[in-house]
Amino acid sequence: MGNAEVQSLHVHPVKAFRGTSPREAVVEPWGLAGDRRWTLIDHGGKVVTQREHPRLALAAAEPLAGGGLRLSAPGRAPLTVEVPPPVATVPASVFGTKVEAVPATAAAHEWCSAYLGIEVRLVHMDDPAHRRPVEPEYALPGETVSFADGYPLLVTTVASLDALNSLIAAGPHAHEGPLPMNRFRPNVVVAGTEAWAEDGWRRISVGEVVFRAPKPSARCVVTTTDQDTAARGREPLYTLARHRRVDAKLLFGKNLVPVSRGTIRVGDPVRVLE
Numbered sequence: 446m447g448n449a450e451v452q453s454l455h456v457h458p459v460k461a462f463r464g465t466s467p468r469e470a471v472v473e474p475w476g477l478a479g480d481r482r483w484t485l486i487d488h489g490g491k492v493v494t495q496r497e498h499p500r501l502a503l504a505a506a507e508p509l510a511g512g513g514l515r516l517s518a519p520g521r522a523p524l525t526v527e528v529p530p531p532v533a534t535v536p537a538s539v540f541g542t543k544v545e546a547v548p549a550t551a552a553a554h555e556w557c558s559a560y561l562g563i564e565v566r567l568v569h570m571d572d573p574a575h576r577r578p579v580e581p582e583y584a585l586p587g588e589t590v591s592f593a594d595g596y597p598l599l600v601t602t603v604a605s606l607d608a609l610n611s612l613i614a615a616g617p618h619a620h621e622g623p624l625p626m627n628r629f630r631p632n633v634v635v636a637g638t639e640a641w642a643e644d645g646w647r648r649i650s651v652g653e654v655v656f657r658a659p660k661p662s663a664r665c666v667v668t669t670t671d672q673d674t675a676a677r678g679r680e681p682l683y684t685l686a687r688h689r690r691v692d693a694k695l696l697f698g699k700n701l702v703p704v705s706r707g708t709i710r711v712g713d714p715v716r717v718l719e
Contacts, residue, residue, distance in 0.1 A: 449637040449715040451651060452603060458514055459506040460484040460592045461494040469710040472654045472703050475573040475589045476597035477632055479508045484592040485557055485565045491538045493565055495667045499675040504560060524556045531571040544577045546570055583659040588702055596700035599662055601631040608640035612684045621680040627672045629698055635715050643699040652713035655704040663694035
């Protein structure tokens with residue numbers, strides 16, 4: 446694969462919120478440390494995402510020592526949220542899967558509700574080792590995941606984004622491109638590969654940490670949301686539907702499950718093991 450390496454790392458402490466781009470990140474069995482350990486749920490317990498509320502792209506969550514958060518959003522004074530004690534849990538529904546989570550403070554619920562204009566609660570996954578299994582069809586026994594869509598990490602490549610942007614530029618919605626990588630909300634961005642090389646990865650190492658790559662990532666309407674303005678367009682789904690459709694799914698990026706623990710860093714070499 447040549448000199449493939451990590452170009453950037455991304456951690457999203459609250460699912461659907463803007464994240465951070467650290468120079469290094471600890472890999473835990475259920476994902477990067479601090480990634481998507483928090484989420485919003487509606488009055489019925491269903492997870493709230495950018496699918497229904499694109500304005501979440503403009504809300505930011507900065508991780509604090511100890512797992513807490515500093516929330517900020519347009520028109521709202523920042524709010525610090527501590528990790529709630531795990532004294533009682535409430536059910537959260539993540540794409541139909543029931544997960545127990547610990548509610549944050551009333552102040553956190555009010556802050557998030559006021560920003561979105563609907564009643565929501567902010568909840569925390571206290572025990573990711575036992576709360577939610579990886580998608581069973583592709584999981585090994587005991588593998589778990591945070592509030593990420595289905596897998597602990599998502600990897601994307603610069604070359605594939607460049608190839609996709611070239612296809613968009615040749616299509617009817619060229620004015621929407623080129624798209625930035627944040628449309629895809631990855632955890633690890635890799636430079637130095639061929640376009641679509643990740644399709645064939647089954648097992649890779651990033652620095653000293655080994656990952657399984659069980660399946661490609663099927664993309665949704667969130668990718669059409671400008672992460673800086675919350676405006677929606679047609680791309681990249683229009684172009685993915687014409688060039689990257691497999692079994693009615695539109696593919697970009699690869700899901701990863703950690704096989705070992707460790708710390709990964711920007712600049713780490715990425716190697717294909719199988």
